[in-house]
Each structure stands twice: as C-alpha cells, then as structure tokens.
Amino acid sequence: MFIPKAIYYEKNIEDYELGRVLLEKYKDIPKITIENHNNIEEMRKKSNSEFADMKKNLIIGIRKTHKFTENHKTSDFLVPYTSSGCTAMCMYCYLVCNYNKCAYLRLFVNREQMLEKIIKVAQKSERELTFEIGSNSDLILENMITGNLIWTIENFANTKKVF
Ligand code: SF4
Numbered sequence: 001m002f003i004p005k006a007i008y009y010e011k012n013i014e015d016y017e018l019g020r021v022l023l024e025k026y027k028d029i030p031k032i033t034i035e036n037h038n039n040i041e042e043m044r045k046k047s048n049s050e051f052a053d054m055k056k057n058l059i060i061g062i063r064k065t066h067k068f069t070e071n072h073k074t075s076d077f078l079v080p081y082t083s084s085g086c087t088a089m090c091m092y093c094y095l096v097c098n099y100n101k102c103a104y105l106r107l108f109v110n111r112e113q114m115l116e117k118i119i120k121v122a123q124k125s126e127r128e129l130t131f132e133i134g135s136n137s138d139l140i141l142e143n144m145i146t147g148n149l150i151w152t153i154e155n156f157a158n159t160k161k162v163f
Pocket residue numbers: 085086087088089090093094095137138141
C-alpha cells in the first residue's frame with residue numbers, strides 16, 4: 001500500500017467528490033497547497049539525485065488539458081485521463097523520459113469531465129473507437145489509491161460504442 005510522505009494539492013480539488021474523498025483518506029498526512037500541479041517550484045529546484053524521495057509524494061490537482069491525440073498504433077486516441085506519472089520506479093519505464101525527475105504520481109480529480117468527453121466523442125463517431133487512457137501512468141497502481149479503474153469500467157458498462 002502506498003502511504004504518501006506528503007500531499008501537494010491544488011486548493012480547488014475540494015470542489016470535486018474525489019478530491020474530498022482523497023483529502024479525508026489522507027487526513028493525517030502532511031499537506032502543502034500548490035497553485036498548479038504542473039509547476040511546483042519546490043520540486044523543480046530539487047536535484048536529480050532526489051528522484052526516489054520525490055516519488056514518495058502525491059500530487060493532486062485538476063486536469064486542465066483535455067486534448068485527444070490521434071494514435072495509429074494501439075488505439076484511435078491517446079486520451080488524457082485521471083493520472084500522470086507513477087509511484088513506482090521501473091527502470092525501463094518511459095515515464096521517466098517524459099517527466100524526468102518529476103515522474104511522481106499526479107492525480108486529477110475531475111474524472112467525470114474526462115469520462116464525459118470520451119463518451120461524447122465515441123457517440124458522435126460513425127464507427128467504433130478505442131481510447132487509450134493509460135498512456136501517461138499505470139491505472140492499476142493508481143486504482144489502489146483512487147478506485148478509478150473500477151469507477152471507469154462501471155461507468156463504461158452502460159455506454160454504447162465505447163471500448
Ligand atoms: S508506470 Fe508502470 S512501468 Fe512505469 S514506473 Fe509505474 S508501474 Fe513501472
């Protein structure tokens with residue numbers, strides 16, 4: 001089980017159900033408020049050698065970018081979803097290449113908004129589409145903290161044309 005050393009969070013996560021759940025779940029963990037999960041000055045100043053220690057923190061915010069990227073390999077679209085980065089440190093992981101020392105786990109609590117967009121795009125399409133929601137993180141690992149994998153599957157279950 002992942003128990004964060006500290007939680008860095010955007011204040012307005014309190015406006016979202018999942019944000020409130022996480023704040024309650026980690027009520028005994030030290031917390032630091034941040035302006036933007038993308039730009040945490042304290043983290044940016046740390047040296048690369050602090051990588052492992054930075055991974056012990058959990059960052060919680062609101063995802064602001066919802067742009068789908070066309071993908072012609074494993075799916076139709078790579079979709080920004082509920083997390084970026086990861087708490088683990090697999091040596092082969094490409095997340096380190098993408099985020100360097102800031103490859104720590106960031107969670108985004110506006111999951112309803114993200115899922116709603118996927119469903120809308122799917123239902124507008126004349127053919128069946130596949131959306132890849134785990135290209136920026138590890139959803140199984142994230143699920144242990146948020147329950148988002150189950151939440152997503154349950155919400156997809158009653159939706160036509162979404163795989
Ligand atoms: S995203 Fe997967 S491969 Fe990468 S560090 Fe996390 S668990 Fe390992």
